[in-house]
Amino acid sequence: MDTIGGKEEVAIVYPQEILWSRLEDLNISSNKEFYSFSYRETLYLLSFQDTSCHAIVDSATNPFFFPDGESLLFERGTGIYVYRIRDGTSSEFLDSASFPSIDSAGKYLCFMRDTFSIVMDLETGVEVFKDTSIHYPRISPDGSKVIGLRFSGELAIFDRTTGNLITQINLIGASALCPSRPSFVGNDMVVYRGYSAGSILKAIYLLNLNNKHTHILAKEFVTFN
Numbered sequence: 746m747d748t749i750g751g752k753e754e755v756a757i758v759y760p761q762e763i764l765w766s767r768l769e770d771l772n773i774s775s776n777k778e779f780y781s782f783s784y785r786e787t788l789y790l791l792s793f794q795d796t797s798c799h800a801i802v803d804s805a806t807n808p809f810f811f812p813d814g815e816s817l818l819f820e821r822g823t824g825i826y827v828y829r830i831r832d833g834t835s836s837e838f839l840d841s842a843s844f845p846s847i848d849s850a851g852k853y854l855c856f857m858r859d860t861f862s863i864v865m866d867l868e869t870g871v872e873v874f875k876d877t878s879i880h881y882p883r884i885s886p887d888g889s890k891v892i893g894l895r896f897s898g899e900l901a902i903f904d905r906t907t908g909n910l911i912t913q914i915n916l917i918g919a920s921a922l923c924p925s926r927p928s929f930v931g932n933d934m935v936v937y938r939g940y941s942a943g944s945i946l947k948a949i950y951l952l953n954l955n956n957k958h959t960h961i962l963a964k965e966f967v968t969f970n
Contacts, residue, residue, distance in 0.1 A: 844856055862877070880893060898916055926938070937950055
């Protein structure tokens with residue numbers, strides 16, 4: 746079985762009417778039982794066992810699984826909601842917030858509110874990280890780092906405990922243009938999507954935060970409407 750960054754590859758199946766080039770926010774549960782993604786502001790939840798569509802949630806984007814794999818956070822309107830997979834119910838989780846992610850221990854919630862990228866301690870409700878220089882923030886699985894994009898196209902990596910900038914990496918250049926929505930793969934690897942310079946070839950890139958080495962995981966041609 747092939748691996749990426751030490752992680753086992755899994756096969757993703759999605760409904761035929763969905764265009765791969767417009768699929769966003771692919772997320773896999775920790776128990777590898779379910780996976781989800783958003784497509785044209787609709788959230789899809791599917792089962793790995795039979796590739797059936799377990800749920801479809803309208804007007805929902807940015808899904809992110811809880812560590813136990815039993816619940817799914819997503820963005821709807823101006824708030825973050827939680828979908829409980831087993832009973833098929835959903836409720837508001839946090840108002841005036843967007844773009845949720847959570848560490849593997851389920852201790853910290855990372856999200857955006859207005860122009861702020863925030864990390865909240867879920868036990869106390871205390872904000873333990875706050876920054877206005879990035880968007881699309883994500884917290885690392887171990888809860889030690891926060892990443893996000895600057896409008897200049899740089900990926901910024903912060904120490905969550907101190908709030909200090911660890912480093913920033915230019916993602917606009919020979920490797921990729923228009924980077925979008927970086928996500929952690931482990932604690933030291935980041936995956937993001939972008940366009941290869943000078944072409945309409947869209948690609949998925951894997952970035953090693955330790956040596957700043959980038960390589961292409963997958964390529965695809967896209968059309969512009």
